[in-house]
Amino acid sequence: MVNTMVEKSTEDKIVDAAEKVFIEKGLAGARMQEIADEAGINKSLLHYYYRSKEKLFEMVFKMAFKRFVPNLIKSFEQPGDFEAKVRAFIGTYIDTIEKIPHIPVFILSELTNNPRRLVEIVKGLNVDLTPVLQTIQNEIDNKRIRPILPETLIVNVLALCIFPIVAKPMVQNLLLKGDQEKYRLMMSNRKEEVARFVLAAIQI
Amino acid sequence: MVNTMVEKSTEDKIVDAAEKVFIEKGLAGARMQEIADEAGINKSLLHYYYRSKEKLFEMVFKMAFKRFVPNLIKSFEQPGDFEAKVRAFIGTYIDTIEKIPHIPVFILSELTNNPRRLVEIVKGLNVDLTPVLQTIQNEIDNKRIRPILPETLIVNVLALCIFPIVAKPMVQNLLLKGDQEKYRLMMSNRKEEVARFVLAAIQI
DNA sequence: GTCTATAAGGTGATAGAC
DNA sequence: GTCTATCACCTTATAGAC
Numbered sequence: 001m002v003n004t005m006v007e008k009s010t011e012d013k014i015v016d017a018a019e020k021v022f023i024e025k026g027l028a029g030a031r032m033q034e035i036a037d038e039a040g041i042n043k044s045l046l047h048y049y050y051r052s053k054e055k056l057f058e059m060v061f062k063m064a065f066k067r068f069v070p071n072l073i074k075s076f077e078q079p080g081d082f083e084a085k086v087r088a089f090i091g092t093y094i095d096t097i098e099k100i101p102h103i104p105v106f107i108l109s110e111l112t113n114n115p116r117r118l119v120e121i122v123k124g125l126n127v128d129l130t131p132v133l134q135t136i137q138n139e140i141d142n143k144r145i146r147p148i149l150p151e152t153l154i155v156n157v158l159a160l161c162i163f164p165i166v167a168k169p170m171v172q173n174l175l176l177k178g179d180q181e182k183y184r185l186m187m188s189n190r191k192e193e194v195a196r197f198v199l200a201a202i203q204i
Numbered sequence: 205m206v207n208t209m210v211e212k213s214t215e216d217k218i219v220d221a222a223e224k225v226f227i228e229k230g231l232a233g234a235r236m237q238e239i240a241d242e243a244g245i246n247k248s249l250l251h252y253y254y255r256s257k258e259k260l261f262e263m264v265f266k267m268a269f270k271r272f273v274p275n276l277i278k279s280f281e282q283p284g285d286f287e288a289k290v291r292a293f294i295g296t297y298i299d300t301i302e303k304i305p306h307i308p309v310f311i312l313s314e315l316t317n318n319p320r321r322l323v324e325i326v327k328g329l330n331v332d333l334t335p336v337l338q339t340i341q342n343e344i345d346n347k348r349i350r351p352i353l354p355e356t357l358i359v360n361v362l363a364l365c366i367f368p369i370v371a372k373p374m375v376q377n378l379l380l381k382g383d384q385e386k387y388r389l390m391m392s393n394r395k396e397e398v399a400r401f402v403l404a405a406i407q408i
Numbered sequence: 409g410t411c412t413a414t415a416a417g418g419t420g421a422t423a424g425a426c
Numbered sequence: 427g428t429c430t431a432t433c434a435c436c437t438t439a440t441a442g443a444c
Contacts, residue, residue, distance in 0.1 A: 028233030109313040111373045163363030169315045173326050201405035
């Protein structure tokens, strides 16, 4: 890697451009020409590096998925009590999604359009949340939080983190009547609000 | 309407077919031929009834949107105390989404792909949640629930109702390791679980 | 590795017969 | 209202020069 900070390699340019266009437009809506333009290269080069549109898309989907399911366990393994872990988890995940707000809908949408093939990819990238589930169960067993299916608690936390960000157009235009400032306000202390909401919901 | 229960009119067939295909594939992925096949008619008829693919899509998008934002206020205006209203709201909304599980992602995805035009449509169908917001504020003022931005409470409830249903492929394959039975179990008492979670979160 | 040119097939839309 | 035939354009993909 001699070209450090000089210019991106052609392949990197392709990856970045493909990611941008596919996530914005979806597989069906994306055009190879648009990806080539975005990358500043010739359309044929896309086929030279990746044989087909499908192959290019698959690469992007996998990348997007890995970003969407980052190391959730790591953030949960913060030192401290359960409350600290929950707060760390929520903080990390809201930060993650705010950086990639379009990825969750992209993934869910493509999973709807082509369930069979993509579900295989999802399964392939096996994510293990066992430690998190066990920590939750341990809290329940020791009567430090109320009984709840551990998986349900995780789903609830993810829902509260992800939904307001991916549903921004609807929250802002429908619920907040287009008031951008109010949306900003709502999201500015979202981490604290979600943490408070969740912790109150599970306290004994 | 003489043909009651005999056969759907051509227009109805088109509407049903277009809804199915557009929601499944999106605007870009849908094919006029597929819609025609699904409706059991000729492709030209689509253009006879709706001038273009865009017009047909716009009609479907509006219909989908109205179904997604049903009369939320009505379910909130159940008789009884605040808890009863919240429970009615959650019950109605989960029932709604379970009938149309693909619509939320469809709407969010198309809003991402074409924000400008579709946001106008969203604004056009003006939904007024003022009564709900005021009821929540009233509960806060009377110190029957803890202080929270009313819009935030609504977003949280919607998140908990919608997310597990639209994210089914991921919840089932990633979190539950493909265990369909566990997903069914989780969703079977979802209404009660969400109600308990929310009510505990806002209790004083 | 990168480009130009072009093939091969699909897609929305319309004309016109019935 | 409904069909067949067809146009005009777009899109992926490849061949081949440099």
